[in-house]
Each structure stands twice: as structure tokens, then as C-alpha cells.
Amino acid sequence: MRCVVGVDLGSTTTKAVILDEQRNVLGRGITNSRSNYDLAVDVARTEAFVAARFELLRRRVAGVAGVAVLERLFRAFRLEQMLYEFKRLHALMEEECGRSVPPERRRETIEAVTEIFRRIEAEESAAFAQPEAPRRSDFFRDFAGSSFTRIAEEIAGPGFDRLQGLFDKCIILVENEPLALGFRDHIGAALARIGRPPEVASAVNEAVNEEIPEIATVGTGYGRARLPFPKEQIRSEILCHGLGAHAMFPDTRTVLDIGGQDTKAIQVDAGGIVTSFQMNDRCAAGCGRYLGYIADEMNLGLHELGPLAERGTRPTRINSTCTVFAGAELRDRLSLGEKREDILAGLHRAIMLRAMSLLARSGGVFDEFTFTGGVARNPAAVRALRALVSDSYGERVLNISPDSIYTGALGAALFAGKVAER
């Protein structure tokens, strides 16, 4: 199976998409961006290939074995991967204890660390036994952090800050190590964990051995200039978002992408070719980071912010443009007794108002309209956008895909397809 790959090196997340010979999506991978761009790309790509092999597996055996067993295998695979990462993190933390924890505290710290990881492992295994997988972040950094912090709080008391510090230091080390996270690395253990059901075991062997040559790769995104690719394998993220959105929703004419650090409004023609675009940058107000900052201010997870804001009935008018000032305004208003939901709704509306300006500058909102980027996962943002668009432009079909964060990478992969055809 010859494939092509698109990589989108974003400011906050790095995404990879693999397409098969028919240009259908074979696999997607995502990780958080980090200073070691090559590593971020590797991780995203590895993830995408894992997904691709599972997809091949599904194509091969779903009919005979059923999807449930495949799903189970996949969860087992994830668990193995994760335990491996936790193990590595654990080892690093012990080493770090030896270096930076004062000798008189060292023993108790190491014990606490060991206990935390023991509990994490137990929790994860218990979760695996549940029929439903818990919903959580895609990133090891995030879910490891939340488990670790929670347990550390439970057991450590006054030693909590030290543990937290250790974690902060070591999570960065783990993230910047080339870890073995590939299909071949963990599929064996995963298969063993689910008891090697015969209907998949041999297919797994074949899947492990199947060659998936990567015949072309195209990179895009904020960090694309730092990718080790020749110039003809780099495409502007604008073009990739346009083409990616077109591939997902062929009737799309307008695309709004709100990522972590920039916002783009793009118009495409019937062939997915960009006809006009506008973008903003250098200021967090109006980007995903704005909402991230607000979530931090309120000690909420990003995924909790939207649902809470959705409960607001009368969005507050936010006066500050700057993210930091908006954070302060939020605090002021809360202390004045304004409703949290309404303020949050107002903040979501504020970010969307800025997007509306950008859309207007790029030419307006045409049918169909597609919203992509990480912020499209936020339901309150979507709601505010929908309301503003219909107020100013009338009814428009608004497309949102659960995979919208991969739009840029998908576009890049399609360009890779074109490169491959030459």
C-alpha cells in the first residue's frame, strides 16, 4: 500500500495525515508541538502510522472479527503505549530525585513517586476493564499531568510542590526523548493483553509486516520553514487549509480556521483553490490561546470551558481586547457578582467578533461555510459564530468535522498526492 503523507506543524499541535492510493484517509496522528520540531513531526507521523495500520487491520478483519474486538485491541495498544511512557517518566523522576531533592527528603519523595505511579497504573488498568473508554486529552502531557497532580494532592500534603516541580521538569524530558511508540513496539503486548483472539492474531501479524511505503510528503503550518523538506514539498498553510476543507466538504466556499496562535479566513473556489485570505497574528486576542488563557484563569480544562459558556443566556459585553486584560476583567466582573456563564459567553462572543471582521475582510461568508482548527471543538465558540454569521449574512450551512483539527494536514497530504502524480 503506497501512501502519501501531510504534516502540519502548528504552533501548539503537530498533525499528520496519511492517505492511501485512492486518497482516502488511512490514519491521523497528533501531538503537541515542541521546540524539537523534528521530534514533534516524528511523533505525529508515528501516531498516524499506528492509526493507519489499525485501519488496514480493520479493512482486513472487521468483517470476520467484528469491530468490537478491534476496538478492544486498539484500547489495549493505547494502554501499552501509555504504560510505557509512564514507566519512562517514572524512571526519569527517580533519577531527578537523586539530583535535585535534598538527601533528607529523597527517600520519602521516591516513595511517593513510586506510589503515584503504582496508583496510575492500577487506575489505567481498571479503566481498561470498563466497557467505555474515558474521554480525555489527546496529549500524554495533559492526562499524565492531571492524574499525577490529583494523586499527588491526595497523598503528599506538604510535599506536593516538590512533586509538582519534579513532574514539570521530567515531563519535558519525556517529551523530548525519541520514544518507541510505533505499532510494532506495542502491538504484541496489546494482543497478549486481550488474550490473542485467533480471529485477529494472524491478521495482526500480516499488518505488522505489510509495507506502507511513503512516496511523497508535504509539510505545512506555522513551523513549516523549519521542516527538513525541499521547497517544493512545503505549502503555505492557507492553501492547505483551503484544500483540506474542500476535501472534507466539497461545497465549501468559506473557511475559518482558528488555531492556537493565529486565525485565518479563507475563500476557496469550487476546486478548493484559495481565492482570497486574511490572517491575524502576533496577538493572542482572537486566537485559541485567548480561550486557553481564560480557562487557566478559571482553573478549568479547555474542554470544560465551552460547555459552561453555552449555559450563558445574556452574553456580557467584554471591553478589553487584550487577553490578559480580559482575564482581569473576568475577575472583576466575577467579584461584582456577574454570572460566570454570561461572562464566559461574552468572551466567546468577543473572540468570534474578531473572527467576523477577518471574515468580512476576506470577502464575507458564503455557502457552505466550514469552521476548522482546534477552537471548532469548542461548542460555545461554534454557537457564537453561528449566531453572528446568521445575523450578518443570513442562513449559511456551517460545517464542522470532528477531524477539523487535521484540515491543514489533510490539505498537505492532498498536495503530496499531486507531487506523487508528477
Add this chain to the structure above:
Amino acid sequence: MSTTKAGAPVLTAGIDVGSSAVKAVVLASGEGGEKILSHAAVRIRKREISVVIDQAFETAVEMAGANELHYVASTGEGEDIPYATGHFYGMTTHARGALFLEPRARSVLDVGALHARAVAMNGRGRVLNYKMTSQCASGSGQFLANIARYLGVSQEDIGPLSAQSAAPEMVSSVCAVLAETDVINMVSRGISTPDILRGIHDSMAGRFVRLLRSLDVEGVAFFSGGLAGDVGLQAAIRDALSSEFLGKTAPVELVSHPLSVFAGALGAALWGAFRYRKLDLGGAAWTSKATA
């Protein structure tokens, strides 16, 4: 109702309501000059502001052991404090407080949680000119606090850590929020915490020096506000002052004081005493519940 006996010191309080903390000072002014009786600062965090104001005020009054005050002066966001006698605005009070803490000062650099401003004044504390940052938080105290939180460094440690830096790492992003990404990258590139902090201090210092320079000040500049106690930032500003404009502009000496963060509250208390005498108000403006 009691009145001041002739010759008895005038007791005044200054309350400075900021965006992150409330500061209060109680002051006695008499024949022999002015004396700070007490000072208290309370962080607002996410609490109701009036509660924090009362707490800061009551703590300072209690520490001073004052039963009555002749003038309660508010400053900062404290315009609506019900028991205040009068209000003075931030730059007026910082200038006055600065002059008290450092009589040679002819300008003030005030850096708080969300704002930074430079004020030029004369030898009697009159504001002659000023310049403040716009509604963009790049380089503000809050920005630094956010980064410190990310780095797991406590407020008190920022300065000393920054002072250890050997090779400061410049932050490239101007935005206070997006600079976090830079910092994340630095951490993972293995840049040491001191070097990161000093890099941020340097970029802030550049802004502050531009503010000061735009007023054409010379001589002693007093550093007030919550960030004035940050020795790393002090060093960065001093370096920026001495290197950047060498030969082109007059030398400026930056001076800080342990009570820098109280400069506004102190200035308010001083002005309160001045107005009390000038307007010949007489009587007490505030009496403690215990006495009343």
C-alpha cells in the same frame, strides 16, 4: 468627637486599590516630620474587592494602634471607599510617595500587575509629564507572574533566580500570552530558568526604559509598584539604562526601596495630611468601632 490637640500629630491613612492587591499605610505627621506607623498589603485573588479593602485597612490601622484618623485618602481604584475622606489619583500619589522614600527622585517608574507608567515630577512631587503603556499587557507584572507560574517559580524567587543568569535568552514574541510558547520552547531546549527569567526581564526592561526615555528624564528614577522589589528586573533595567543610550542621553539612576510597593498608599496618606492642614478640616474622619 475628638479634635487634634495643638501639636499632636495628624494621623492619616492611605489606601491604594490595585488590580491585584490592596495596599494600606498609616502615617503620623507632626512637628518632627512624617513617620510610617504601619503598612499592609492584601492580595485580591478572586475575592470581592470591598472585603479585601476593609481587610487591608483594618490590618494597617490595628498594627498602627490608631483609634482615630484625621484623613483617610484613597488612590488607585479606591474612589468609592465609603469611609475615605478624599481621593487622589495614582500618579499624584506615586510621585509623592516616591519623593518621601527617595528625596532625590525626579521621576517614577511604576510597574503593577497590568500597567506600567513613567512619571516625571519636580522636587515637590508635582507631576510634570507621564507616559503609560497601552491596553496591551506585554511586559506587565501579570505577564511575568504567568510565566513564573508556568516555570514553577514563586514570586519571591523570580528576582534572585534571574540574577544568577549567565546567558539571558531573548524572548522573540511581543505578546504576553504567546510569549509562553517561546518559554515552553526554551524550557524544552534546556535553557535554564535563570536565563529565561532574565531574558523576560530584559525585554520588559527595554519597554520600561523606552517609557522613561520618552519623558527625557534624568537623575534619580524611583521604582515603585509591585515589581519594584524584583531584583532581577531592577538589574535588567539598570543594564538597559546604562547600555542602550550610552552617550546619547543623560544618565538615570534607578532606585528602589523595600516599601516601593506601598508608594501609592503612602503618597495618599501624605497628601491626606497636607489637605487636612491646608483645608483646616479639624476633627477625626474615622474612629475605630472600639472607641466609638
Add this chain to the structure above:
Amino acid sequence: MRVCDDLDFGIAREWLAENPGRKACGYLPVYAPKEVILASGLLPVGIHGGGDRLEIIRGDAFYQSYICHLPRSVIELAQTGRLDFLSALLFPSTCDVIRNLSGMWKVMYPDVVVRYLDLPQVTGTETGGLFWEGEMRGLLRDLGAVSGRPAGEDDIRQAIRLCNSLRSMVRELYRVRRERPWAVPTEELYSLLRAAEVVPVETFLDKARAYLAAAEEQPGARKDKSRVIVAGAFCEQPPLGLIKTIERAGCYIVDDDFLLGNRFLMSDVPTDGDPVRQLTNALLHDTVRSPVLFEASQDGKRRLMKERVEAARADGIIFAAASFCDPALLDRPMLRAGAEADAIPCIAFQFSENTGQFQQFREQAGTFADSIKLWGDNE
């Protein structure tokens, strides 16, 4: 609701509904000859931006971030259909932004009669007079065509009379505020004058008389505040919140540039003789000195603020210009240098019509008032 918050121009629309067949003619800041509009039988409507209540969604599509706020809110008003009751729109030569907006209007709203109006920059009676008289007659012709009732001399005289009463009422309001600012807070005065831009002149005169009578009856109490002139906001208007902020921070506003067009001509225009010529003469020789007109006298800019401070018995000046407003901002250093040479205290800041946060302004205006209060008589 205050009239200046009515983004839909309800009163003008009502007037049009009550007067079938009549039309409305808008004008942008600063100055357009209202006499010509009235004489042509049109309802003059001042378009002074969208203030702080209008959310800008499409307006930003037309302007970069480094252009002042006024034109984008005007476009927002138009794009949301709020200006569709205007049959003609006049664009005075206030600055290049408004000048270019006239061309944009031609492209976007071809059904509206759009006129760009030069100002009397050359005041020689021969050259400038001929030119300006020609402009005025051209405008009479064009607006006559819009209304279908070209103005005769008597119509013009009648309109001059009406505008004279308008102007003298504005002068009276300013006089009373100058004398008893505690009785006529600028917040109220401004709202009243803002209404004058969108309601028929007679309606305004009635309101203003009532207001003055009420102010007379309830004189309010004088407070220990500084008297200031707020200069520089002649085109884009500050949000009402800013005016309030200045007044609450210890200042009485005793003179200003807000809605400057309503007193662009400083005295009554004579109603005898050829009315067009009279209007021309007034424009050449009786206009208020402002950033939009070339200052002919060498040190006129240097003296201007001192003269205004003396006339208003002000303690100091607040230069409040709209962000990115070239005319105001380029004038400021000259005016300020003049004022400072005369030891008049000054401060300067920039705003935009939709500014929602006033903390910074309060600090600045308050510190300014403090310094006048604390030092006024000692230094």
C-alpha cells in the same frame, strides 16, 4: 433611549414618514453648510460615527487597523441598512479618510448623491470667494435636484435665519456651561447637542429651551473641581463614558471641540443682500480656528490655546484626539507648545469612539485635576 444612541435614526425616519415626498441629506463631520441642505427642503442629518454601541463586523473589512474608527462605523451603519433613508451624503474635506470615503460611497452606493466638499482654505475674497461661491451654487443645484425643489433666495435666507438661531442657542448653552458648569454637566450638554444633529432644528430649539429653564431651576452645587478645555475631538466623537470619566475625575469641562460643525461659523450670518454671497463671506471670514483649516497667521497656532483658556477661564487643557486622527494629532504638538509656553497645564491622550475602558483616562484626568488642585495656587 438617548437620541445619540439611536443607531437607527428613528427621529429622522419618523420625520420622513410624516412628510411624504421629502428627503434627507446626511453629512459627515466636521462642517457642511446646513443652510444649503435646509434651503433645498432636505432634512439635514449629521453622521458622526457609530459610538460605542455598534458592533463592528463589516466595517473592519474596509479599514486597516491603523485608520481611525469613525469611517468603519459609518460603513457599518450603511452596510447594515441604517443609512438607507439618506438620499444624499456630503463629505467635507476634513481629512483624507473622509475624502476617500466619498469615493467609496460612490462605488458602493451608486444611488445616493455623493458630494465631496472642499473647505475655504484660501480666504482671499477674490480667489477664494469666487471658488467657494461656485462650490455653494453647485451644491444648491445638486441638492435642489435631489429634493426636486431647488432653493430660491428666500429659502436660503429662511434657512440662514433658522441656522442663526441654532448657532445662537449653541452659543448660549456654551455660555451657561462656562459660567456654571455644575448646572450644565457636559454629559448632558453633549447629549443635547448630539440630538441636534439628527432632529429638525425647531425640535432641537424647543428641547434646548426647556433644558436651559430646568438648569436654571435646579442649579446644582458647585464643587471643588478644575476647569478644563477638552481639545481635539472635533470629528470622531468620544464615547459618553469618556466625557463622564473626565467630569467624575475632578474636572469641569468648560470648552471643547465636540461636534464642532455646529459652531463652525462663529456669529450670525447676515440675512440681507445675496444670501449665497453672505454665506460665502461668513465661511471665508468667520470660521472657528481648527485643525481642519490652514492657519494663515504665523503664530496663530501658538496663541490659540491661550486665547481659548482665557475666554473660558480654564485651568488647563486636555488634548483628547481620536487614535490615528492625523489632523488632530499633527496639530497637537503646535497647540501644546503654545500652551506650555504660556504655562498652561496640559495633558494629552487618545481615544476611539468605541473605547470601553476608562481606567487609563480616569488616572490621567484625575492626576491632572489633582495637580491643579494641589498646586494651583502655590506654583
Add this chain to the structure above:
Amino acid sequence: MTAPLKDRSMELQKQMIAAHYKRLEEAPNTGEPVVYTFVPGNLTELIRSFDALPLLPEINALQSGMRGKSGDYISVAEKAGHSEDVCTYVKCDIGMLKSGNISPIGTRLPKPDLLLLSYTGCYTFMKWFELLREEYHCPTVFLHIPYQGEGRIAPEHREYVVRQIRDDLIPALERITGRRYDEDRLKESLKLSASSEDDLVAVLESAKHRPSPIDAYFGAVYYVGPIFSAFRGTPEGSEYYGSLREEVEQRVALKLGPVTPEGPLDDQRYRLVVEGPPNWTSFRQFWKMFTDEQAVVVASTYTKVGGVYDDGFRHDAADPLGTMADYCGGCYTNLNLPGRIDMLVNYIRDYEADGFVINSVKSCNSFSAGQLLMLREVEKRTGLPGAFIESDLVDPRYFSAANIKNRLESYLQMLESRRSRARS
């Protein structure tokens, strides 16, 4: 073969400019009167007919920008109370003045004997000279050029300008120079102007060839230098344009592209039209972004701010005052917005451009206010997408190379993908 020829016009221009600055420096000694005036609507022939020397503050500002001096000057002006928001040409000029008034090439600049404010298409001019008058306390003549609000120069407006020149300006020039108005001399000069204008138009229109022998924006700002500043209607000016035309015609014959700082650009992938002034502080870097992508500019509006000649207007010696009035009224900055849109649309069609780029500068309301509508309209009328770039004239703080490069690159890739689809 072409190299020596190219060098000749460049060399000539360098010499002319250096000589002019030298002469200005000497003016206080030689007693030659100095008249400050602006590029749009400059009356060089008239000024020179009084043996006075024109000095153009905008040219000083842009030269200071190119030579890396503007940043400091701007901060001097801002310290003196100028806002960050206003035109940086003005601030650069004021800053230069306050820093000793040394010209960009290092000579001393003389004080003006007259400020000739030809108020053509820019409001800021008025403020600029009010500001300079504060420093120099010298006579100022205000020449009011009515804007082409209706898209044409009305006969009464022309008459108004003629009257001002005749009744106000000429007497003022007579007063300050002590010379009488010499119409014959003026006419001679106007004849030379017309011939240089012919040459310039031929040079600019050579861009209709493929490959284009010139870059009609980055290259052409040099070509218009003499005619925009002090040399229209002078023998040196004529000589310069004669030899420039010769060089360009040679390149056409040899089918060569322009020579850019990065070398010859013979292989041209994109033909672009540009609206708006260039950025001067990073001029070369900006140009390189175009040449790196093999993009050549075939027509620009900026090269018309000192006069629009490709519509056939030439200075006409037969009617000296009238022709000057027409010239002033016709400068690009005095055109209304629909007129500017027409011009761009025509350029795109006549020069067979693949696309167009608007460089919007923060400084200039005259240019920038309305450019976003121009973008939409031109896109609509030509069916071609346009690119919108933001920078500034001489404020180095407003040139974000990464940003501009990103936009330009994305834009050209977009043109490319349209093209490859059209092919397939």
C-alpha cells in the same frame, strides 16, 4: 553590453542628486533662494525659472529611510510630542530637523526662503508645513488644488488654481527671489519637461514586453526620482531620461529582464501590478521577496504620484499656468477612489498582469484609507485575486518580514495553483 549603459543612467542620477544637495548646502553662501515643496503638484519649472532651488522633504524622508536613519529621527519627533499614529514622513523630517538638519547623503540642508504648500491630494501636507513654519518662521504660500471628487478637473477649479498661481504664488516668488516672472524661461523649461515625460512614459510602457525589461515598481522608483524631485524641465533631467530610454530600448531588443540587486530577472514567472508606496527601510529585502519568486512588477500607481503621464498629459508650453494647474490636479494622489480603481484595472489589462499586490502603508491615509475596497473592486472587475500587504514608509518598526513573506508566498502559490488548474 547592457551593463555600461545601465550604469550610465544610474551614474547620472547619482551625480545629479549629489550635485543638487551640494548646491543646496551652498545656497546660504551663493544666495540662491530655497523653496521647500512637495512631490505631488510640485511646480519645479516655475520655481527654477526664478533661479530658486526646490527641496522636497518627502525625498529626504525616503532617502533617510533607505539609509537606515529614519528610525532615530522618528523617535526624536515622538519624544518631542508627536503621536505614534501619524505619518512617518513628517516625523522623519521633523526628527532630522531637530537632529541638525543633515541631508541623507551627509550635506547640510539650508533653511527655506519659502514654503510652497501645494495642497495636492494629501491633507497631511498642510500640517507638515504648519509644523515647519513653526521652526523656520518663513513665508508660506498655500496653493489649494481642489480634489477630483467628481473624477475630473472642473474648468472652474482649473481657473481657481490658475488664479492662485498668478495672483498669490508668482508675486510671492517675485518677492522672495527679487526676480521678475519670466514666462519665456518657464516655457523653455516646460518644453524640456514634456520631452522627459515622453521618455518616461516610453520607459514605463516597455513593461508591456515579455519579459519586461524593467521592474515598474522597485526599479521604477529610481526612474521617476529626477522627474519627481528637482529635475523636471532641466537639461540634466532631459539627458537622464534620454539615456534611460536608450538603455531600456536595448534591453527590449535583447529580450532581457531588469537587473535587480539579486541579479538579472530574465525568467519571469509572475507579472504583477502594485498599488501603494514601497517600504523604504527594508526596500531591498522587500524587493528580494519578489525576485526570489521570479515576480516582476509591470505597472504601479506609486510611480504616478508626481504626475500621471500615461493618460497622455504633457506639460504644455503654450499655456504655462493652465498646464501647471492641470498637472497639479491630475497627480495620482488627487484622483478619487473610483479613478484609482479604474487605473488599476486598466493596468492589469494593458500590461497582461497575473495578479496585483497592494502595499498598504500605515503612514498614509491618502493612499491607504479605502484600499481594501479597491482590492475587492479590482478583484471583482478583473476576476483576479489580489494580495494585501501592510507595512510602512520609513518606520522600521512596521516591517514584519516574516509576515509579509508569508502573505506574498501564499499569494503567489495561489496564483500558481489557479494557473496549473487552468492548464489541466
